[in-house]
Ligand code: ADP
């Protein structure tokens with residue numbers, strides 16, 4: 001419709017100012033005047049039809065919300081649509097297809113077959129997108145983020161296989177298999193410096209799954225939505241009244257089973273947020289907590305005061321990867337990194353030496369905050 005209006009306007013301008021019409025108008029002033037009036041009236045009619053048409057009552061957008069399960073966690077999707085179209089079935093099958101590419105929990109997924117050195121395993125588009133983003137973040141974070149931590153993640157008991165008896169000797173034997181420069185993707189094949197190298201997309205896949213669902217909702221012409229997969233969140237536009245989407249950051253719990261409390265709330269529009277925490281996925285042995293985030297530089301689960309990192313980014317995969325990377329860096333190194341990488345906005349919750357909870361956040365993060373404990 002809008003295209004139609006602008007084309008018509010252009011036509012009318014052409015008619016009035018073209019030299020040919022000016023010559024014509026010298027010889028046929030009456031004819032031209034009549035023709036002009038005719039064109040003008042026709043234009044006016046069309047404009048009024050469009051104007052009154054657009055004033056017709058538009059139905060209120062319908063709120064649709066559903067929850068489900070994926071990647072060993074829950075998801076929640078909320079959107080406003082022209083009608084109550086429920087896209088859950090399509091989203092479920094999209095997420096299943098996603099898992100068949102990127103889930104190391106599925107034995108036949110592309111990533112699992114690559115890890116098993118199946119010679120016929122080839123990357124698809126999603127696999128390649130995740131791989132490239134992972135390598136980019138590894139480079140930018142000096143290797144704090146590294147998908148080749150796979151063998152260490154398994155050995156420390158966070159993979160499919162049973163936890164190994166870990167000591168310095170075991171760690172030393174696995175460290176040579178870790179290093180993002182030891183893998184590359186060439187013509188769809190994962191080339192490894194050592195066949196025992198295994199890659200792990202768990203620190204980034206959930207974020208990318210959010211982006212994949214977002215692209216699907218965009219393709220279905222859903223204008224306004226909030227996607228949450230296991231705490232990785234993306235908010236598109238605002239709610240119909242113009243209100244932004246409020247997303248809460250939880251207070252790090254003392255125990256994994258504790259009910260979440262609210263630490264801060266951010267109001268988001270066209271923005272993703274991802275939180276990595278050391279307080280939900282861990283195990284305790286002899287009074288020591290082992291977190292599922294591994295420091296690729298020494299091969300040990302991270303052990304520092306940082307309890308939770310939330311990162312904002314335009315896409316959820318980027319937010320997810322940096323949240324993990326900052327979790328590896330810890331408070332001091334993380335702060336330094338944020339100072340050098342303006343535009344990366346983050347919120348840290350950490351334990352002070354006296355045991356109280358402290359926070360640190362960047363300016364850009366603060367701007368979106370509606371509540372801060
Ligand atoms: P959460 O948001 O639940 O804290 P993350 O997004 O930080 O989770 O991902 C943690 C997972 O990523 C681990 O379970 C492990 O599989 C993998 N991982 C652990 N350490 C690293 C690392 N340094 N770089 C990339 N992936 C990692």
Ligand code: MG
Pocket residue numbers: 202203204274276319320321322323324
């Ligand atoms: Mg992550």
